[in-house]
Amino acid sequence: AQKVTQAQTEISVVEKEDVTLDCVYETRDTTYYLFWYKQPPSGELVFLIRRNSFDEQNEISGRYSWNFQKSTSSFNFTITASQVVDSAVYFCALSDPGGGSQGNLIFGKGTKLSVKP
Amino acid sequence: DAMVIQNPRYQVTQFGKPVTLSCSQTLNHNVMYWYQQKSSQAPKLLFHYYDKDFNNEADTPDNFQSRRPNTSFCFLDIRSPGLGDAAMYLCATSREKTVIGFYEQYFGPGTRLTVT
Numbered sequence: 001a002q003k004v005t006q007a008q009t010e011i012s013v014v015e016k017e018d019v020t021l022d023c024v025y026e027t028r029d030t031t032y033y034l035f036w037y038k039q040p041p042s043g044e045l046v047f048l049i050r051r052n053s054f055d056e057q058n059e060i061s062g063r064y065s066w067n068f069q070k071s072t073s074s075f076n077f078t079i080t081a082s083q084v085v086d087s088a089v090y091f092c093a094l095s096d097p098g099g100g101s102q103g104n105l106i107f108g109k110g111t112k113l114s115v116k117p
Numbered sequence: 118d119a120m121v122i123q124n125p126r127y128q129v130t131q132f133g134k135p136v137t138l139s140c141s142q143t144l145n146h147n148v149m150y151w152y153q154q155k156s157s158q159a160p161k162l163l164f165h166y167y168d169k170d171f172n173n174e175a176d177t178p179d180n181f182q183s184r185r186p187n188t189s190f191c192f193l194d195i196r197s198p199g200l201g202d203a204a205m206y207l208c209a210t211s212r213e214k215t216v217i218g219f220y221e222q223y224f225g226p227g228t229r230l231t232v233t
Contacts, residue, residue, distance in 0.1 A: 047221045047224075102172070105222065107160060
């Protein structure tokens with residue numbers, strides 16, 4: 001079965017600390033896609049990254065980095081030198097191509113990150 | 118900027134009184150989605166449109182309907198809202214799935230529905 005597990009429900013850090021958000025997935029598919037979204041208190045889900053299963057290169061975008069490891073079925077997200085504006089709920093999601101004509105996203109339950117000044 | 122717009126941002130309706138939420142997009146995406154998100158939960162897909170092709174999730178209640186009159190607009194109709202329908206409703210769009218690609222969804226800011 002397709003499943004995404006974000007074991008960390010809430011994380012609290014102090015500004016400038018590094019923080020890693022864990023994501024573990026299960027899938028039957030050989031080709032699949034993984035995503036991270038940020039949901040700040042305003043409510044809008046903001047797309048951060050898409051990664052396909054054939055590309056295991058780590059990615060860095062400013063203070064954000066992602067570590068994709070197929071061997072452990074994990075797609076972890078690290079924020080370096082966290083800032084108060086990083087406070088949000090972060091969702092990891094997995095593609096489910098069998099979900100309707102256009103597939104579906106299977107979301108984890110989210111990790112609420114609080115960054116304190 | 119290309120974007121997904123939802124109106125209104127906040128909607129209050131009475132128990133049993135029909136309500137319509139709207140979504141528009143300037144991304145020219147073929148696919149539009151409606152999600153329901155309750156407090157401290159992940160978004161739950163209600164249905165999606167691929168062009169005019171409507172795809173309902175198996176567990177979406179009949180109380181929820183949708184219309185897509187053109188590429189840019191999509192509406193969510195709740196025929197008889199109950200207290201349990203109070204939630205954030207999120208609209209999203211994406212490019213269509215292909216054999217080589219499954220694309221990210223872009224979300225609007227959401228409409229927070231209160232049922233009194």
